[in-house]
Amino acid sequence: MYELCIDSVDHRFGNGHVLSQVYLRCGAGEIVGVFGRNGGGKSTLLKAIFGSISPHNKHLRIDGKIIEKGYLSGEVVYLPQSYFIPRYMRVVTLVELYVNKYRAQLLQQEVVRDNLNEKIGHLSGGNRRLVEALLMIYSDARYVLLDEPFSQLSPLMIEEIKANILFMLPHKGFVITDHYYSHILQFASRMVLLNNGSNYHIDTVDDLKRYGYLPNTSD
């Protein structure tokens, strides 16, 4: 069974407990949506899985193996909130670096095909973000962590990212955080809300209101 599972995550910033005994599971073929207020610990949780921060406590298993840092396993990639690829890198080099198994499928994407010989820094902000997201979605890793992938993108680009995630879904597991909650509600297999350092299972938009993520309007 292919599965990424993290539990007992504890992390503090100063005196504030950001994550307390948090648990998250994502199997291949699943989209797990993570909601939470600003500063609620969503990015911290993804970074703890990825291994770029070391929480005070965590227990991470990937495909049954205990792993210290997700990125060292080569099975996890992470799309941070801001651009992470140096602006002078050409798209063709990036495709060669990140994508082997699904390269043919990635090269069918218009934004990649049309800008193959361009430097990534020469693309528009939206296209740059889209290319970075596509590189992660089509990478060789089995688990893809997407930290606010829809921010700064036009509705058309958001739909393009969603379509690509769904296309790769049979092969991969996705963990997505974003404040565009309606998109995640539409296509996530499971959803989790981080609130007061703990995680809550979410089924409907009413649950998001109940736990204070959305304003509790009566109509």
Add this chain to the structure above:
Amino acid sequence: MYNKLKIIYTNHFKLVFVLNLGLSLFFLHLFYLKGFGKVGLYNILTAFKLMGYVVTLLTEKLLFDRRKFYYYNLGLGYRKVLGIFFAIDFVLCAVLLMFCWLCTSFV
């Protein structure tokens, strides 16, 4: 993995490589002038090479911190990226030193 490292080094470490190589060549010149039997010079060379590596590491960590996700997403950590880079530089320095010593010995 070697292809990934090759792309990383050729795209991001050209200047650092030239600076570290320059340091090696400077010391090579000193060895050529003073002779290869001076133990103190070897100690100074080692100290300067180590300082060069520390400066490289600090520059990468402090000024190019955002690049860490670029490396991590390739399954590479700083230890691997910089460790192999420093090893290549140090071996190159040693090889140049030996080559120069051999040349001066036979001239």
